[in-house]
Amino acid sequence: xxxxxxxxLRVCFLTIKYNMMREMVNKVTFLTxxxxxxxxxxxxxxxxFILFRIRDEVGGYTLREVMLLWGxxxxxxxxxxxxxxxxxxxxxxxxxxxxxxxxxxxxNVLVSVITSSTDISAIGxxxxxxxxxxxxxxxxxxxxxxxxxxxxxAIIFTAFGLLLGSLSFWFLRMDFLENQVVMGMISFGTYPDxxxxxxxxxxxxxxxxxxxxxxxxxxxxxxxxxxxxxxVLGYACALSAAAVAVFYRGLRRxxxxxxxxxxx
Amino acid sequence: MGRxxxxxVSMNVGSRRPWRKYAVIYRSVLMENLQYAANVTMGFFxxxxxxxxFIKLWGYMYRTPGxxxxxxxxxxxxxxVMMTEMLIFGSDGAFVARTVAGDIRGGNIAYLMNKPYxxxxxxxxxxxxxxxVRLPMYAVLAAVMGTVMVGPLSGFRPKAFPAMAVCVVLxxxxxxxxxxxxxxxxxxxxxxxxxxxxxxxxxxxxGVLFPVEIFPRALQPxxxxxxxxxVCYGPAKLIVDxxxxxxxxVLAAQMLYLAAGFGLMVLIYRKGVKKLYVNGG
Numbered sequence: 381x382x383x384x385x386x387x388x389l390r391v392c393f394l395t396i397k398y399n400m401m402r403e404m405v406n407k408v409t410f411l412t413x414x415x416x417x418x419x420x421x422x423x424x425x426x427x428x429f430i431l432f433r434i435r436d437e438v439g440g441y442t443l444r445e446v447m448l449l450w451g452x453x454x455x456x457x458x459x460x461x462x463x464x465x466x467x468x469x470x471x472x473x474x475x476x477x478x479x480x481x482x483x484x485x486x487x488n489v490l491v492s493v494i495t496s497s498t499d500i501s502a503i504g505x506x507x508x509x510x511x512x513x514x515x516x517x518x519x520x521x522x523x524x525x526x527x528x529x530x531x532x533x534a535i536i537f538t539a540f541g542l543l544l545g546s547l548s549f550w551f552l553r554m555d556f557l558e559n560q561v562v563m564g565m566i567s568f569g570t571y572p573d574x575x576x577x578x579x580x581x582x583x584x585x586x587x588x589x590x591x592x593x594x595x596x597x598x599x600x601x602x603x604x605x606x607x608x609x610x611x612v613l614g615y616a617c618a619l620s621a622a623a624v625a626v627f628y629r630g631l632r633r634x635x636x637x638x639x640x641x642x643x644x
Numbered sequence: 645m646g647r648x649x650x651x652x653v654s655m656n657v658g659s660r661r662p663w664r665k666y667a668v669i670y671r672s673v674l675m676e677n678l679q680y681a682a683n684v685t686m687g688f689f690x691x692x693x694x695x696x697x698f699i700k701l702w703g704y705m706y707r708t709p710g711x712x713x714x715x716x717x718x719x720x721x722x723x724x725v726m727m728t729e730m731l732i733f734g735s736d737g738a739f740v741a742r743t744v745a746g747d748i749r750g751g752n753i754a755y756l757m758n759k760p761y762x763x764x765x766x767x768x769x770x771x772x773x774x775x776x777v778r779l780p781m782y783a784v785l786a787a788v789m790g791t792v793m794v795g796p797l798s799g800f801r802p803k804a805f806p807a808m809a810v811c812v813v814l815x816x817x818x819x820x821x822x823x824x825x826x827x828x829x830x831x832x833x834x835x836x837x838x839x840x841x842x843x844x845x846x847x848x849x850x851g852v853l854f855p856v857e858i859f860p861r862a863l864q865p866x867x868x869x870x871x872x873x874x875v876c877y878g879p880a881k882l883i884v885d886x887x888x889x890x891x892x893x894v895l896a897a898q899m900l901y902l903a904a905g906f907g908l909m910v911l912i913y914r915k916g917v918k919k920l921y922v923n924g925g
Contacts, residue, residue: 406834406835408833408834409833409834409835412833412835412838413835413837413838415838416838416839416841416842417838417841419841419842420838420841420842420845423842423845423846423849424845424849426849426850427849427853427854430854430858430859431701431705434705434713435705438701438704438705439704501838556686560686560689560690560693563690564689564690564693567690567693567694567697568693568697571697571700571701574704575697575700575701575703575704576700580696580700
């Protein structure tokens with residue numbers, strides 16, 4: 381059992397390594413993608429400098445807390461797209477019958493699918509998050525909490541993407557829904573939760589998991605609260621379990637395509 | 645068959661009336677997009693999310709009714725963002741970047757550059773056909789959302805609509821020309837997308853999210869000299885708070901930018917095609 385898990389992890393590691401190596405064939409494009417993504421994210425600082433010129437706090441957040449929120453969003457989104465980028469194009473694989481080549485491999489289908497592609501510009505997102513972490517300097521415990529929440533955030537992003545993408549086993553055009561909802565998560569997640577009230581706040585905590593992936597973690601980093609900390613960890617585990625269950629439930633309905641494809 | 649031959653004959657006589665071939669391209673793209681107009685509505689969700697966030701954000705920033713920030717009321721500020729976002733969502737400037745980069749990287753440009761039209765004008769004509777369907781749909785959505793969620797726009801002058809429309813069309817064309825210039829760099833580097841990100845973010849952060857007046861006074865003259873002034877600030881400002889003087893100022897700036905942009909685009913294209921290598925296929 382342990383050997384099987386070790387083997388699976390080794391395969392995952394090698395897949396991601398080869399994904400990266402494939403992208404690094406053109407080094408100039410590889411580096412410009414990463415560097416410009418860092419600059420791209422940094423450009424939003426202008427927006428916050430302008431808003432903090434008008435008020436001392438926005439939605440109960442100081443500039444430092446907004447930067448932490450941005451950093452955590454970027455690093456979580458980046459990590460999810462470095463390791464599991466294929467989750468975000470899962471509907472395409474399902475609808476076009478491209479899962480066949482994964483089904484015949486002697487490894488876990490889900491893990492093979494989700495690690496089969498890497499988004500290179502996401503490395504820029506991840507690095508931006510780390511730079512922000514260093515600039516904000518949330519202390520030693522804050523530093524490790526940030527890293528842990530980057531992982532839980534990436535898991536929540538991936539699990540939510542997997543959940544929505546797996547609905548393609550039942551419905552058409554889920555690619556549109558998945559894309560719009562995940563990008564919506566990013567849009568909401570880069571603004572303080574204090575500006576949302578009532579039903580929208582409830583929706584963003586309990587239906588679209590922005591609150592659990594990003595807002596709660598920032599609150600915990602700034603003011604540690606054991607209950608909130610455990611809630612985030614528990615939510616990440618529960619959402620992952622639900623997403624995996626939905627994927628395998630849907631996989632039973634998968635009708636193979638007539639597309640000839642080989643994975644080397 | 646007869647109609648088709650007439651069309652070909654009319655395009656061949658195009659040397660005397662060169663714009664006719666572009667009119668035919670525009671019409672064909674327009675007809676194609678009208679067939680799939682329902683697809684445009686799929687982007688409404690993202691537009692709604694953006695506008696919803698900004699309604700909440702500015703709702704928080706304005707503490708008292710009637711308060712002014714940089715000379716704008718809360719309603720004007722939200723309407724400004726709605727109009728600039730409408731221009732961005734309704735025009736899909738990424739179409740230019742996507743198409744040109746795809747043509748250059750995929751080698752399709754080798755076929756397109758030999759056709760009896762100028763490649764850059766062909767792309768701009770197709771782009772105009774694209775937004776001719778999208779933009780009116782987003783304009784209706786913005787008007788409905790704004791009226792329901794924010795309230796009517798008090799500074800809007802319906803009589804000045806033709807002047808606003810001209811500024812909007814010129815703004816979209818200038819944006820497309822600059823995006824095309826950036827995409828043409830694909831002749832030298834494999835992927836010009838990262839440069840597009842920076843250009844888009846400059847337009848978004850400085851021009852779309854805030855009016856120029858909100859920036860420090862020292863920076864405002866500098867910002868008015870950038871494409872931001874002609875692409876989004878100018879047209880949106882005229883919709884939100886029209887004045888004839890402002891309109892003339894924006895139009896003059898747009899003409900200058902359009903002339904400079906066209907010159908730059910033709911220059912980059914001429915230099916770029918000399919770098920083109922075609923590897924069979």
